Amino acid sequence: QVQLVESGGRSVQAGGSLRLSCTTSGRAFSNKAMGWFRQAPGKEREFVAAIRWLGGATRYADFVKGRFTISGDIAKNTVFLQMNSLAPEDTAVYYCAARGTPIVVFTPTMRYDYWGQGTQVTVSS
Secondary structure (H helix, E strand, C coil), X not given: CXXXXXXXXXXXXXXXXXXXXXXXXXXXXXXXXXXXXEECCCCCCEEEXXXXXXXXXXXXXXXXXXXXXXXXXXXXXXXEEEECCCCHHHCEEEEEEEECCCCCCCCCCCCCCEECCCEEEEEEC
């Protein structure tokens, strides 16, 4: 079984920064890409950012607007999300995901095979 564990979520004031981390453990798998999603209360889960290990390509949601940066270390099966200039609308549970199957087209809507339990980010005004 593959586990993804997120960390780094906490309460922060608007304008502040947070760095989320996610590490995989358990059964070994061929990690093709990792991504971050978020879900705010009463809203559907939405894509935030993703990184493809082969070549290092990244994808971001439009609302990121240069504020967030995804990075990672494939050797450690770890992905990070650096979030700057946080706003109250960034309040959500942030989920990490990993793709273990081959990627045909690297898009924000591609399916992920494994998911973490989420970490809460709360931004106060």
